[in-house]
Amino acid sequence: PLKLLQPKPIPKRSGTSQRKPHEPQIARSLIKEIFRHFVKMPVTRDAIKIVEKCSERYFKQLSNDLEVFANHAGRKTVEVADLEVLMRRQGLVTDKMPLHVLIERYLPLEYRKLLIPIAVSGNKVIPRK
């Protein structure tokens, strides 16, 4: 699936200078597809560009928040629990809307199977709580 996210090869023009190193960002097509899926009405191209900018800002904010959580706990590592705290802070996870409901609703089956604890042989539960 990663192959799909890489930019299509652009035919090189002669005489152009070297391109800037590629900045990591979510594929525009994916942002467009997700936004269109949720908005359920026509969207202008310029409106999509605003969504892309908002997405960049979102990840900047998310990275900051994760760092603050980890530092607060005296860690340099973001743990799975930090992300749940973050989603609670964002108001996405609430008492009425637990994380597993969001997972069931928005993630495809192959991910859901991984994220929701299941009992395996030997009385083990994966992932551990």
Add this chain to the structure above:
Amino acid sequence: SRRRMKRTAPRSTLRKIIKKHKPQLRLAANADLLFESFFFFFFFSILKVHLSFLLFLRRLAEEARTNAFENKSKIVKPEHTISAAKVL
């Protein structure tokens, strides 16, 4: 009928984006866990990042849609998205 949304998480891109903003920050790597668990935990963090991003876009879309309706517009324009972003 609505097309099914492709929802595969761009995991390595998500990881690279966080690394770009916070090069020092590591994602869920509990050294005491077995390799298998290590993989699981790393995978889970990234999936949760992806999930929160999906939900962010859903909120933005809903706000933009409401703004468009309020302006009696049948199409979402940049200004609807901008004011939606301000609310979030």
